[in-house]
Amino acid sequence: xxxxxQTPSHQVTQMGQEVILRCVPISNHLYFYWxxxxxxxxxxxxxxxxNNEISEKSEIFDDQFSVERPDGSNxxxxxxxxxxxxxxxxxxxxxxxxxxxxxHFGNGTRLTVT
Amino acid sequence: xxxLNQSPQSMFIQEGEDVSMNCTSSSIFNTWLWYKQDPGxxxxxxxxxYKAGELTSNGRLTAQFGITRKDSFLNISASIPSDVxxxxxxxxxxxxxxxLTFGQGTILTVHP
Numbered sequence: 001x002x003x004x005x006q007t008p009s010h011q012v013t014q015m016g017q018e019v020i021l022r023c024v025p026i027s028n029h030l031y032f033y034w035x036x037x038x039x040x041x042x043x044x045x046x047x048x049x050x051n052n053e054i055s056e057k058s059e060i061f062d063d064q065f066s067v068e069r070p071d072g073s074n075x076x077x078x079x080x081x082x083x084x085x086x087x088x089x090x091x092x093x094x095x096x097x098x099x100x101x102x103x104h105f106g107n108g109t110r111l112t113v114t
Numbered sequence: 115x116x117x118l119n120q121s122p123q124s125m126f127i128q129e130g131e132d133v134s135m136n137c138t139s140s141s142i143f144n145t146w147l148w149y150k151q152d153p154g155x156x157x158x159x160x161x162x163x164y165k166a167g168e169l170t171s172n173g174r175l176t177a178q179f180g181i182t183r184k185d186s187f188l189n190i191s192a193s194i195p196s197d198v199x200x201x202x203x204x205x206x207x208x209x210x211x212x213x214l215t216f217g218q219g220t221i222l223t224v225h226p
Contacts, residue, residue, distance in 0.1 A: 004156075031212050043157065043202065043216040056210055091156050099145055099211045100164050105156035 002026045004106035006092050012112045013082055021077045021109045023092030032075045033093040033103060034067065036060070043091065049075065050097070082113045116141045120203050120217030127193055128225050135201060135220040136187040143205030146179050146186040147214065151200045160201075161188070193224050 005024045013019050025032050034046040047057040049067050066078045075094075079086055089110050093103040120137045127133060137146075145164055149157035161172050163179035163186060170177055176189045186203055200221050204214040 006156075033212055035214075042218050043204075043214075045213050045215070048210070048212045056213055058213075093212075095212060097211070099206070100162075101211075102145075102147055102159050102162040103212060103214060104159060105149075107154070107156045110154075 004092055004094055004104055006090075006106035006109050008109060009107065010110045010112070012114065015084060015113055016081050019079050019082055019111065021079075021090050021092075021111070023075045023077075023106055024073050025075055025092065025094030026104060027073070029094035029096055029104075031055075031095045031097045031101075032067075032069070033095075034077045035091045035093060035105070036088040037091065037108075038088045046077075046090075079111075082111075084113050087111055087113045116143075116205070116207060116215045118203060118205060118215050118217040120220060122220060123218065124221040124223070126223045126225065129193060129195060131193050133190040133193055133197075133222060134187060135203075136185060137203035137205070137217045138185045139205060139215075140184070141207055142183040143207040143215075144183070145206040145211060146177070147204045147206075148175075148177050148186070148188045149202045149204060151202060151219070153199075157202060157204075190222075193222075195224050195226055198222055198224050 032049045037043045047061045048055045064080045089108040091108045092106045095101045148160045161177040168179040174191045200219045203217040
């Protein structure tokens with residue numbers, strides 16, 4: 001069964017550094033998402049992306065965050081200047097789109113900011 | 115923003131027992147989804163519900179989309195040790211079918 005893949009599985013970075021988290025969505029999916037989960041908390045929506053532009057973003061997704069689909073297969077999340085509170089699991093998801101197309105999630109990247 | 119209240123927070127059961135968990139919201143959702151998350155992994159879709167009143171099964175799992183569109187439940191029958199994990203409900207509403215609101219999760223422990 002096709003799946004969403006994310007790399008790296010774990011990223012450690014120093015405060016103030018830039019990080020790029022990478023995702024390969026399911027190949028025929030059109031909508032791409034980033035979610036995050038702070039340790040012990042629920043999963044939270046960050047951003048949705050369709051047709052090479054952001055379709056919706058949450059309050060969490062401020063100017064420090066950006067997303068890109070640099071080629072036909074990858075979808076990236078960049079955090080420009082990481083803060084301690086950015087430490088979390090970041091999940092990429094994709095879907096075909098529409099109310100009857102559920103999101104499929106990757107296994108996540110654990111980001112640790114020191 | 116939309117909020118989901120999921121209960122119970124945790125459950126400790128014996129293998130073979132049935133389990134029930136639910137989610138409620140003050141807002142209407144158009145889609146209800148149930149995911150399971152194992153440690154260090156991403157949420158895995160268990161059941162998706164698209165119509166109010168819909169009752170759907172996936173093996174030993176059964177879920178229902180409440181008639182008011184503000185609640186959903188998940189039942190697991192005859193639990194087995196590999197059912198251990200965190201179960202999340204998630205809803206999508208308004209015009210944003212990809213913007214899921216997640217519940218807080220139910221931690222399920224199954225004793226052999």
